[in-house]
Amino acid sequence: MGRLTQNQPFDVQDRLIPKVGSGDKILFWQDKWVENRPLHERFPNLYVLESEKGCKVSDRYKVGQHGIEWFWGSNNALTSEDLLCEWADCISAVKEVNIQETSDVWLWKTGSVTSDSMVKTIRGELDHINVLNETKVLKWLHWIPKKVNCFLWRVVLDRIATKEALQIRRINLSSLQCVLCNNEVESVNHLLMTSESAQLVWSLIFQWMNIPLPGYILSVVQLLETIDSHSWQKKIKRAVYVVVAATCWNLRLMRNECIFKNKSPNITNLIGNIKAISYTWIKNRAGLQEIIWEKWRSFSF
Template structure:
């Protein structure tokens, strides 16, 4: 460094090839963009005009972002455990280890058929919407909620169920959580069938969804229900 001028001296052990000279020129072009100052090193963050890093600045930066793919966005449900929210996020991204997904990663499976109905390949959308077993679970859950049958063709359709017209904000939050619990419980039954050879019945799955929902809603929601009967009739109130 001489004054404000940066001098770079190159010492070659052998004559450079044409390719090496090209790489050298590319390196020089990059180095030219770097301004070296006679001061102590410091960190700065582009997310804040002042260059300072803070939790508030990160929150503002995240709030201002716009996802290019809306399918990647998921509305977090606060009254159910994080494991259910993360599970649904992975399902929307098609990141669950279904048989079809495993085969895409060159992991051998006996077959790619659905473990419940044996009718169609086990994909994320099939196991939660097209499978006859899952359809029976959804019919039981919708009957409990007093809602008509909802025909879904993908996991994204399931996540739109709580946005139906004529439903209050409280009931929307309730229904969003129930949908996530339902998908999580269906996947749990799928794993029990594969790894423990345990066959679950639709009525047992629906009962578990009610029980898990009551436990989590009662202890995690600010307007929790007082007893089992209140929970079972919450959506009908």
């Protein structure tokens, strides 16, 4: 998954504006129908819990005695106070939009109406891309903390606020260089996969897991796809996924500590942290309580 294929259809979508009617054609989470930004970007924690990611706006409200009533329609319940607050924020955002009885219409930014078949074609392309990405990430939904899951979900969609990403959004920065090597533009894939320090970390981590590091991996998505294609035992695969998640998360933490706390990168510490945190996750969340630290340290279980 290169940047190009991901960005092209989104550019097309950027030029289409939905005019909300009853919400019968507009996708609740994915279309830009509230303040020109998709709700899944504003509320990633809620989106992770949505069981029907492609639901329409009209699937998430009913007309009651007091007018439009929005409801949480996912099969996955909102279980924490934080999530309930987020959902309340989401409702107050969508309440600003005027729901009408007419059908939704798509407009080009010039103001002319677009045919439904055109929208269908564009959406077809978008769906193809999203489905591929989501299936990979959602695999580890319950095995890692939610904030890490959201982080990875954004990594896969290339929505991490790296220097390169901020530049694209026209935020001025003094330098685009990666803080760790000071040598290349900091992109998600550079930071997490292709930079020298990332490569070193991955090779050490794969050595520890006693699995050959796949060659020519240029992105996290590619790595996930490669792991997915293996016919390992379920338990092993699960452990490998958790370790990959822990590695991405810790690489990002190290980068932040270098930028915001002026620390220098320490690969030995990083490797230790990855082993420790993945042990906690695998033990407490992945249903493998029988694992003990001595065994995990040599990745045998």
